[in-house]
Each structure stands twice: as C-alpha cells, then as structure tokens.
Amino acid sequence: EITKEQQALMKIITDAYNRHQIPQDVAKKLLQDQYSAEENFLLLTEMATSQVQVLVEFTKNIPGFLSLDREDQIALLKGSAVEAMFLRSAQVFSRKMPSGHTEVLEERIRKSGISEEFITPMFNFYKSIGELHMVQEEQALLTTVTILTPDRPYVKDQQAVERLQETMLDVLRKLCVLQHPQEPQYFARLLGRLTELRTLSHYHTEMLASWRMNDHKFTPLLCEIWDV
Numbered sequence: 001e002i003t004k005e006q007q008a009l010m011k012i013i014t015d016a017y018n019r020h021q022i023p024q025d026v027a028k029k030l031l032q033d034q035y036s037a038e039e040n041f042l043l044l045t046e047m048a049t050s051q052v053q054v055l056v057e058f059t060k061n062i063p064g065f066l067s068l069d070r071e072d073q074i075a076l077l078k079g080s081a082v083e084a085m086f087l088r089s090a091q092v093f094s095r096k097m098p099s100g101h102t103e104v105l106e107e108r109i110r111k112s113g114i115s116e117e118f119i120t121p122m123f124n125f126y127k128s129i130g131e132l133h134m135v136q137e138e139q140a141l142l143t144t145v146t147i148l149t150p151d152r153p154y155v156k157d158q159q160a161v162e163r164l165q166e167t168m169l170d171v172l173r174k175l176c177v178l179q180h181p182q183e184p185q186y187f188a189r190l191l192g193r194l195t196e197l198r199t200l201s202h203y204h205t206e207m208l209a210s211w212r213m214n215d216h217k218f219t220p221l222l223c224e225i226w227d228v
C-alpha cells in the first residue's frame, strides 16, 4: 500500500527520468554510416558525455539530493555515473528502440576497442535487465537508488545518503509487489542487478585504462567525472 507521499515522490522521479533524455539529434548520430573502431569510439564518447549531462540534470530532481552536502553530491555523481549509464543504455536495448538505435548501439559498442572479456559480461547484463521487463517507474527508481548509494568513495555524511536511499528503496519495494504480484522475488532480483552493476563498474575502470593506453581521448566532462 503505497502512501500518497510515496506516490508523489514516484511521480516526481519518473517524470524527471523521462524528461531528461539524450537529445534526439545526438542519439540519431548513432545511425550515421561510418563504422570504424575510431568512429565508434568517438560516437560512444559523445553519447556518454551527453548522458552525463542528462544524469546531472536528473539527479537535481531527486527530492532531498540538493539538500545533501555539496561535495557529497559530487561524490555520489562521480561514484554512480558509470552504473547509471549502464542502466540507461540497458533500457535502450530492452526498449527495442523504433529507429534501429538498438542494433547500431550494440554494433558500435562491440567494435570500439573494448576487449571481449568485458563485452561478454556487459551484454549478459543487458540481457538480464531486458528479462526483468521493468516498468518506467521501476527504471527511474532503480537509477535513483543507484545514485543514492551511501558507500561511494569520499562521501562524508553517509547517514544522510542512507536515509534518502532507504526512502526510495521502500517505494521501489512496494512498487515491485504491485507490478509483479505473481513474482514475490522480483524486488530481490532487481537489487541483485545492483550487485552486477558494481562488477561492471570495476570492469569499466579497466576499459578506460586500456583505451587510454591506446591514446584514446575523452571529453573534459568525462575526464572530470571518471578522474582520467
């Protein structure tokens, strides 16, 4: 039984999640026809940069986030950006984009200089997210829960973040029961994905190192958020 306040909270977060998306003209660049590893890397860099900007705007709409210590806000964004982008790009794959983005995004990721040892777990994750058939409220809340992870590096007031995250987890738990009554374990499966995200985030650090080894350049925003 979701309370009135929880319903309002869910609406604010879901509306913000849907409002802040990569602009269509940026997403459409995925469809252009150069497919070299270089071209793929450049396009993915552009997608990631745009996605980080979208993520920052979305995070500002999480009730309570802007009341956190300013430095903790930065620490949460830096610590969760990769995981939030895995979740967001996973939705592109499970949403089966109408304009064929899904296929080209997969193609470009597979051919952008990422080693096979990271490609396999990455696409297993995308598949496991797709199998959950999350509704948009669940997607928005799961991303919010990921951003509000208290034990990110350099977070000072972990209790304040924990309180916010618990509020969101409570709404998500109730929503899962409502949306998937025939599957009592659904909420637990969702949280299991968060564990998988942490593993992918560690792989990502190695992906960045190997791109840098091959002298790949990132944008100033990505350098700032990923300390590269």
Ligand SMILES: CC(C)c1onc(-c2c(Cl)cccc2Cl)c1COc1ccc(-c2ccc3c(C(=O)O)csc3c2)cc1
Pocket: 021, 022, 027, 030, 041, 044, 045, 046, 047, 048, 051, 081, 082, 085, 086, 088, 089, 092, 101, 105, 109, 218, 222
């Ligand atoms: C710097 C770059 C090479 C990189 O490094 N690691 C990763 C990276 C990879 Cl390769 C996989 C997962 C996470 C990251 Cl950070 C990336 C690329 O990151 C991306 C981030 C976000 C999108 C993304 C999101 C939404 C949408 C939508 C939509 O919503 O309508 C339409 S098209 C699209 C595209 C793609 C790629």
